Amino acid sequence: MGLFKKKQAEPETTHFDPAAFEPVIRASICTGEKVACMRERATGKLHELMLIRTDGDLALFRSRYGIGDGEIRTVY
Numbered sequence: 001m002g003l004f005k006k007k008q009a010e011p012e013t014t015h016f017d018p019a020a021f022e023p024v025i026r027a028s029i030c031t032g033e034k035v036a037c038m039r040e041r042a043t044g045k046l047h048e049l050m051l052i053r054t055d056g057d058l059a060l061f062r063s064r065y066g067i068g069d070g071e072i073r074t075v076y
Helices: 056-066
Strands: 019-026 035-042 046-052 073-075
Touching: 019 046, 019 056, 035 056, 046 056
Parallel strands: 019 073
Antiparallel strands: 019 035, 035 046
16 A cells, blocks of 8 residues: 655755766767766766666656756767
């Protein structure tokens, strides 16, 4: 029965410096899987933050990190 459900904790939002990091979507050519990441500008290292399944997930990512339309590029 579903009377007592555990509350899912809201993922903690980490602050990323816009001068050092840029938001990107890493997409797989084969499977089409998309992952929202922050890419270090100096080294190119990707920090994966969340899986993007729907447009709602992408909107959540944008609102969580204060990213506007057109600021996210896709890397393969």
